[in-house]
Amino acid sequence: MLHDDIKETIEKNKINWIQVHFTDLLGGLRSLHIPASRFFEDDVLSKGINFDGSSVGFRKVEKSDMIALPDPSTFKILPHEKDEAMFCADLYDTKYNLYKAGPRNILKIAIKKAKEAGYDQVVFSPEMEFCIFDNYSDEDTSFKENPIYFSSPPLDGKKEYRKELSNVLMNSGYEIKYHHHEKGKFQHEIEVKGLDVLNAADFCSFFKYAAREIASMFNYDITFMPKPLSEEAGSGMHAHIKLEKNGENIFLDESNEYNLSQTALYFIGGILDHSRAIAALANPTLNSYKRLIPHFEAPIYIAWDRYNRSSLIRIPAKKDVDIEVRNADPAANPYLFFSALIYAGLDGIKKKKTYDPIPKNIYKMSEEDIKKYNIKQLPKNLMEALEEFQKDTVLINGLGKDCADLYVKHKTNEWNRYTGEITDLDYKFYFNI
Numbered sequence: 001m002l003h004d005d006i007k008e009t010i011e012k013n014k015i016n017w018i019q020v021h022f023t024d025l026l027g028g029l030r031s032l033h034i035p036a037s038r039f040f041e042d043d044v045l046s047k048g049i050n051f052d053g054s055s056v057g058f059r060k061v062e063k064s065d066m067i068a069l070p071d072p073s074t075f076k077i078l079p080h081e082k083d084e085a086m087f088c089a090d091l092y093d094t095k096y097n098l099y100k101a102g103p104r105n106i107l108k109i110a111i112k113k114a115k116e117a118g119y120d121q122v123v124f125s126p127e128m129e130f131c132i133f134d135n136y137s138d139e140d141t142s143f144k145e146n147p148i149y150f151s152s153p154p155l156d157g158k159k160e161y162r163k164e165l166s167n168v169l170m171n172s173g174y175e176i177k178y179h180h181h182e183k184g185k186f187q188h189e190i191e192v193k194g195l196d197v198l199n200a201a202d203f204c205s206f207f208k209y210a211a212r213e214i215a216s217m218f219n220y221d222i223t224f225m226p227k228p229l230s231e232e233a234g235s236g237m238h239a240h241i242k243l244e245k246n247g248e249n250i251f252l253d254e255s256n257e258y259n260l261s262q263t264a265l266y267f268i269g270g271i272l273d274h275s276r277a278i279a280a281l282a283n284p285t286l287n288s289y290k291r292l293i294p295h296f297e298a299p300i301y302i303a304w305d306r307y308n309r310s311s312l313i314r315i316p317a318k319k320d321v322d323i324e325v326r327n328a329d330p331a332a333n334p335y336l337f338f339s340a341l342i343y344a345g346l347d348g349i350k351k352k353k354t355y356d357p358i359p360k361n362i363y364k365m366s367e368e369d370i371k372k373y374n375i376k377q378l379p380k381n382l383m384e385a386l387e388e389f390q391k392d393t394v395l396i397n398g399l400g401k402d403c404a405d406l407y408v409k410h411k412t413n414e415w416n417r418y419t420g421e422i423t424d425l426d427y428k429f430y431f432n433i
Helices: 003-012 036-041 103-116 159-171 197-218 262-282 334-351 367-372 382-391 393-399 401-419 424-430
Strands: 017-023 029-035 049-052 065-070 084-092 121-134 176-181 187-192 220-223 239-245 304-306 313-315 323-325
Touching: 017 036, 017 065, 017 103, 017 197, 029 036, 029 049, 029 197, 084 103, 103 197, 103 334, 103 393, 121 197, 121 334, 159 176, 159 187, 159 197, 187 197, 197 220, 197 334, 239 262, 239 334, 262 313, 262 323, 262 334, 262 382, 262 393, 262 401, 334 393, 382 393, 382 401, 393 401
Parallel strands: 017 084, 304 313
Antiparallel strands: 017 029, 049 065, 065 084, 121 187, 121 220, 121 239, 176 187, 239 323, 313 323
16 A cells, blocks of 8 residues: 555544554564654654664663564554554664564565565465453353353354454454354364465464454453463464465365375475474463373374374365464464474475375374384473574574574573472472472
């Protein structure tokens, strides 16, 4: 959208406030709120707006000034607000050099690499799972609720919330496939149709923002925590991926039983090859690894197959074939995670990596069979994943050393702080030893 068209749209719709969004390195949404009059008087669309990079974990205090520059292509009027619009922003230093550790900048570079490799578009379709809790109740009515997968009303008491959120997303330009109650008692999912990968990452960030905004209107608490309840299924952020060239799906080849081209098989091989390192980005919290355990449908085995939900990658039953990477959770920074998948997949194509499919329920396989098929596991905790990430030169070079070093530093501090906390379980297990 051209600058003049944006200004005309803002004036026509009586927009008084502009939100400028960007994510920090860990995927947390940061936003600035600017009066529309000031937005144009200060030419924020061309010059950006200054902010303190040290306060969001990007820069040192002595060199903290940064610029958030709105991307005109991301302009949207917020349908749940009466007089507000928003942009996603790219990050720069004060001399307008792209900030090397900016998550959105990093994904743009990955997209460029994919185009240089001959692919016009990388298409992603993220599945967003999350949990909803009532935060207002005079009495405990939880015993009355027993929703199940694809529950219908009235057991599915959050249908109206999901419908309102879906309407906001559709009115913001996203094409919703469906929404439904998930397997967990408090778990829900909304799926969106395929988007170019940058738009898909922007969607993930916008989704979490909109979900929380609408939840506050319904007086609900929601969480994107990977595993909020011990005995319930954790929340994932599955990613469906395909490459396109000249409008054609490069992954599709109807001449074999899997409908997969050789390029798709190599792409799968690359992701599996780098999956232990990708886990540091796909599963970025200590809580993430409480989801990656057997018998809760979260994948822990590095394998692929058609339809198989016990493997890391599965090929869903659809005519326009794609590959579904199933280990990520909604705590992941989508810009970094999607970038890592692109670099890993391209590396697989370059090196012609392939893995044989595993057409069995791996959860029910014996240890002997797992060894026989040479099936490896994802890391069992965040520190193990970080160690794998630091050894993966393809991902480090792709994301950039600035980003990688800063990310590892943040996550190592998180690990140290978390593991140093004394919890109720410490007392339960060890007080009387």
